[in-house]
Amino acid sequence: MNKNILYIAIAVTVGLAAGWLIFGSSGNDANTNKDGANTTNSHNHSDKSENQMWTCSMHPQIMQSEAGDCPICGMDLIPAESSADGLAMNEIKMTENAMALANIQTTIVGNGTMLEDDGQISLSGKIATNEENNAVQASYFDGRIERLHVNYEGQKVNRGQSLATIYAPNLVAAQQELLTTASLKESQPALYKAVRNKLKNWKLSDSQIDAIESSGNVRDNFPVYATVSGTVSEVMAHEGDYVKQGQPILKVSNLNSVWAEFDAYENQISNLNVGQKIKVVTNAYANKEFNAMVSFIDPILNNATRTVTVRATLKNTDDLFKPGMFITGKIDGELKKDIEIISVPATAVMWTGERSLVYIKTRPTEPIFEMREVTIGNRNGEIYTITDGLKNGDEIVTNGTFTVDAAAQLQGKKSMMNQGDSGDSMKPISKMELPASEREMKFSENFQNQFKMALKPYLQMKDALVMSDAKQVSTFARTTSKSLKSIEIDSLEPMVRSLIKKSIESLDIMMENGDLEKQREQFVTVNKNLIPIATKMKSMQPVLYVQKCPMANNNNGALWLSIEKEIRNPYFGDDMLTCGSVIEEVK
Structure with missing residues (x-):
């Protein structure tokens, strides 16, 4: 028994000694530096908390040292990324985790990785009916359709085939006249002939x-x-319908020939001419090419898609082509195969209608990207030829481009939706909106008095938009338009006359349209045209404040005038009443 107690005592003693050697000495080492000075090894977070900045996800220009609400839109501030130090103005940095989740892939262009281009312009399009071969089958007399023999789309009809049976009261009366005059055709041949001709x-x-x-x-x-x-x-038309003489019953298309209609981008137009040979390929007959010739190039550019329609006529006697079928056309371009060019996948390019954009990786070893504008040459299938903006060795995003762009937008960097202000956002409106020739112009006292009178109903219209009262907006838009129309503008500069006329056009639309969102869309245009004039007024009483909401107008920003310094947003009303800031005062 005594031996057991002795063994336990020895074990406890040895354990305490070992614990002191392990923990005690390490603690002393941690608290003593090489000079013997006593220090502490406790982890201090104070530096991190002192350096932490807070920003707004919708207004990244806001930077505060403490958490709170965004002074523009009132949203909760979020921690700003501290890892963005050392980045250029429009560079963004993404985490490795975000890169993996979005499956972002990059490719180095040129230097052997360049894709082959055969010098052809590739156009996408559809098969359409040949409008020249379309015909409308109409009723030749008034009546009721008793039977419609051809009653569904795609049905074949032949010339001379009965399309419909119609009850025609006028024909009944004309037949009675025929039977009556038939007995008089010897004595009155002219009358008989007239009835037959009818x-x-x-x-x-x-x-x-x-x-x-x-x-x-x-x-x-x-x-x-x-x-x-x-x-x-x-x-x-349908059975039972009453039709008038000349009213269409059916539309018939002769598909012995069809149109191949393609969309061509602006930068491809110079390479296209009527009479040019084009090879047409369709997925239905992937291994077969059909030869055609360009017969028409639309002289008007589609503003929405920034394309023109290029048309070729195809023979279709074998009924191979169906209207609506997707096709690809290839036209020989001006590029030569022996010229070194840079080609990129179509997935790398974002097209806004006016600009073509790619994201370039600016540092080879870090996930840091920057948007770059490029010029597109020919398109060959899913490959774009880049004529300007890239050089051999550049590494670009080829998959997940829109994800990178979304990250740039959230961080307030230059992106697809944000072209960057090039410093103009710091300039007064009076120096931004008017061309150089008009910036120093002066208005007569009479014009200024008339314009100031028009601002009174304008301000009431703005308040109605704040209150989201569409009916009142229409009322004050009418009054503002009437005031502007009463101004004598014949002696004004052409630019000013144009600004006033455009304002009146938008006000008239607001007046007629009771849709609040449509009214707010037109209010953007009204301000774009009126504010440059308002900033040139002298002796404004009371002071006018030019205010701006960066989130209005699809996040492109929009302006308005107010006599109150406090922000009351007319573009969002109660939803975001205080979103905005004063950017200029007109005194």
Whole structure:
């Protein structure tokens, strides 16, 4: 028993000694530096908390040292990334985790990784019906459709085929006249001939007229026959409908020839000409090329897509092409195969309608990117030729481009939606909006008085937008428009006349449109045209404040005028009442 107690005592003693050697000595080492001075090894977070900055996810220009609300929109501030130190103005840095989740991939262009280009312009398009071969089958007389023999799209019809049977009261009366004059054709041949001609004008044949005359019976229903052969592309009437003379019943398309319609971008137009040979390929016959010739190039550019329509006519006697079928056209371009060019996948390029953008990786070993504007040459399938903006060795994002762009937008950097202000955002509106020739112009006292009178209903209209009262907005828009129309503008500079006229056009739309969102869209244009003039006014009483909401107008920002310094947002009303800031005062 005594031996057991002794062994336990020895074990405890040894354990305490070992614990002191392990923990005690390490603690002393941690608290003593090489000079013997006593220090502490406790982890201090004070430096991190002191350096932590807070920003707004919607307004990244806001930077505060403490958490709180955004002074612009009132949203909760979030911690700003401290890892962005050392980045250029428009560079963004993404985490490795975000890169992996978004499957962001990059490719080095040029230097052997360059994709081959065969010098051809590639156009995408669809098969469409040949409008020159379309025909409308109409009713030749008033009546009710008793039977529609051709009643669905895609149905084949042949010339002379009965399309419909119509009850025609006018024809019943005309037949009675025919039977009456038939007995007088010897004594009054002119009258008899006139009645027959009337029936012929209603597309009755001589045989039909003779059958009525010989039988002596009046028919109630008459057939309408097809005048062309083709395929029904639209049914425009139904059984039981009352139709007028000349009213369409069917639309028939002759598909023996069809149109191949392609969309060509602005930078491709110079390489296209009427009469040019084009090779057409479709997924339905992937291994077969069809030769055609460009027959039409639309002289008007589509503002929405920034493209023009290029058309070629294809023979379709074998019924290979179906309207709506996707096709690709290839035209020989001006590029030569032996010229070194840079080609990139279509997934790398973002196209806004006016700009073509890519994201370039600025540091080889870090996930840091910056947007760059490029010029696109020809397109060959899913490959773009870049004629300007990239050089051999540049590393660009080829997959996940829109994810990188979204990150740039959230960080307030130059992006697809934000072109950057180039310093203009710091300039007064009076120096920004007008061209150099108009910036120093002066207005007559009479004009200034008239313009200031127009600002009174404008300010009431602005308050109505704040209150989201569409009816009041229409009322004050009418008054503002009337005030501007009363101003004598003939003696003003052309630019000023144009600004006032454009304002009136938008005000008239606001006046007629009761949709609040549509009114706010037009209010953007009103301010864009009125504010440059307002900033040139002298002796403004009371002071006018030019205010701006960066989130209005699809995050492009929008201005308005107010006599109150406090922000009351007319573009969002109660939803974001205090979102905005004063950018200029007109005293």
